[in-house]
Amino acid sequence: MQAPLNPDSSPDTVAARLRIVLVGTQHPGNIGSAARALKTMGLHRLVLVAPQKFPHADAEAMAAGADDVLASAARFDTLAEAVADCRFVLGCTARSRRVQLRELRPRDAAAAAHAQALDGGEVALVFGRERTGLENSELQLCHAAVHIPANPDYSSLNLAAAVQVLSYELRLALLGETAAPSAVAPVSTDAVPHAQLEGFFAQLADTLEAIDFHKGRAPDSAMRKLRRLFVRTGLDEKEVRLLRGILADAQRMAQLAGERRER
Structure with a gap:
């Protein structure tokens, strides 16, 4: 059967x-x-x-x-x-x-x-x-x-x-009439949905601003390249949590450095 x-x-x-x-x-x-x-x-x-x-x-x-x-x-x-x-x-x-x-x-x-x-x-x-x-x-x-x-x-x-x-x-x-192309790199099956990825990108942009990464330059070009890099990587939930934890610490250190300068 x-x-x-x-x-x-x-x-x-x-x-x-x-x-x-x-x-x-x-x-x-x-x-x-x-x-x-x-x-x-x-x-x-x-x-x-x-x-x-x-x-x-x-x-x-x-x-x-x-x-x-x-x-x-x-x-x-x-x-x-x-x-x-x-x-x-x-x-x-x-x-x-x-x-x-x-x-x-x-x-x-x-x-x-x-x-x-x-x-x-x-x-x-x-x-x-x-x-x-x-x-x-x-x-x-x-x-x-x-x-x-x-x-x-x-x-x-x-x-x-x-x-x-x-x-x-x-x-x-x-209908099964098209073979999956080997030349196309697949996105990870554990990749996070876009909503979580957008939250990470928003925090990344804020962090780069907090540490003065752009040095007065427009942030658009750097963010486009960084978005392309991370989208291509296919981050999973654990990786996003790890990266956001790093960004949170960077933001905290930037805030402390700013407070010291103001004293």
Whole structure:
């Protein structure tokens, strides 16, 4: 008799850990079209971050039967809130000169996302605004970037079309038709969710300020590099606690040094 399938690794269960996040969508029709793209590929978790117009009749019209995906779409004010519980976040974007991320093709990105979701992690694929894409501060929340190799002479890809491309690749991965790429370094299965990582980054920024690390220079460049380093590392909870303990001691010593100077 054939052994029963593990329900935790079934395509539906794994798909439930995959979310498509639309940030600052300007045209409600694109939200509806994205919902339709998800449903045709067996996905259903749509997350909206600060949409300009939603709910809207155009979204319902373009959903064309994916009304359940629209109705269940979660809404957040910021991307940080939308991915707070995620272990792995991919930013679907054009190349960025300022925020250097590992760049993956859609098939490799889908395989990596599937591997993380299969292991029980929450995963987000993030799409930016139609005209301007994701802001640098939003890209800094991502572990890697996904770039669709469109025609360089006409690379303007509609938001919903880009969602369809990635949803299709995720579908192939869910059906077991895509091998996990060995070239893509996995995020640790024990990696902390983004909310804990953001708490660490906030304390790190405060500590660097307290010890005058920047010496009057703007802190943005150093923090971008440090964020990239720690995101790439895939810190677990024990490592974050250790680092935050070190930062707390550094802050305490900086405060004591300041008090001595004031005497």
